[in-house]
Amino acid sequence: MGKIVAVTGNEACAQALKQINPDVCAAYPITPATDLMQRFSSYVNDGKVDTELVLVESEHSAMSACIGAAAAGGRVATATSSQGLALMWEMLHIAAGTRLPIVMPLVNRALSAPLNIHGDHSDGMGARDTGWIQIYSENAQEAYDNTFQAFRIAEHLDIRLPAMVCMDGFIVSHSIERVEYIDDADVKSFVGKFQAVNPLLDIDNPKSYGPLILTDLYHEYKRAQHEVMTKVPNIALEVAADFEKMTGRKYGLFEPYRLDDAEIAIVVMSSAAGTTKDIIDNYRDKGVKIGLLKPRLFRPFPYLEIANALKDVKAIAVLDRADSFGGYGPLFSEITGAVMSMDTKPAVTNKIFGLGGRDYLPDQAEKVIDELIKVAETGKVENIKEYIGVRE
């Protein structure tokens, strides 16, 4: 067993990157991810890693440099948050379309305006369609563990796609928690040696990256890009099985909690799942058959697997820590997409919570559950989308 430490989510992720020792890191500071890369840059300065750290003038440049380094044939990582991710936007698509296995901790933070530095999922959800794999973490331990698994999934020869490891800004990134570290030697054998595919630095075999592909082939390339994403869940499960062998910690495409005999369920991602589990325990003690489903892999989204896990519930509340103005929350849209394949469709409600780091408190979860009990009884949803924890 590895060393047990008290660290923040950022510290744990910086430690993971140190243990992985990537070839190149290009990053630009942004709250709340600054602290992660700052710690990593100390490791570079102190010679604890061999990484070439590229200090750039923006996140657009950070991702551009990462793309160049990955195409050159290196193992590459960076980290960002919020506006930083937003500024990377066009390059995110290029990293994915070019099939470069860059790994990026994304410390989830609200998007401007109004300016806010605290945690919500607006940034990650905005990057939903960039072609990146997205893995969401509930706590520092998961963020740490997911970082290693992200490298394995992204770099798998059947995949070669970039991956984001998401954790809630401040709530996880800056809170000190108990984390079990993995020994360096175990990390080394788990992550393995980086295998370059078509590296530009292989100058005896010249090649071009980023060609112009017009109407004759673009459609086919995008079809192929979808196909490789569909292979990710199986690889993620293989990697999780290896990880469990090493650490004893079990990961799936999502985490079901007291869901087996549940009649009602809450679907929520990241740190809010922890609070919700506590409240679910209280309701279980009172005899309410309620469970939770916490998506871990958001892209690709495991629709059929989630539909199967929720097939016996009568009512579901989907809690979104991001919004789509004039639309339903992004997670709600995915869950209702999953519900489409069910024979008996449960009633589904959407609650928008915790925007801009607004605390998600036990009484909010209780209200949701109380309403969910009624929805399950009547089968009727009065308001599909509502805001919780909002002053009104």
Added chain:
Amino acid sequence: MSKKFWEELPQGSVVLEAGSSAEFKTGGWRSMRPKWIEENCIQCLFCWMYCPDMSVKVNAEGKREEFDFDFCKGCGICALECPGKKGNKAIVMEEEGK
């Protein structure tokens, strides 16, 4: 270039052979066509130097030959720069398809 199915495409649209742009014939973009009038040509090779593509062919003796119409896009720079002979241009632009 042959039309490929999506299952056959190289990962990440990486082009694995060098010089493959030669397979992408861009001459079809042309609406104006340069006409080489050999008797007015003094073989100064300004056209060869100024061509933004590689559409002026020069032979082993260092003399220019006919345009490479597979790649000439008809930009007209060669005709503009051509000094000609005694005021008569060795390259003139003509509308394509006339």
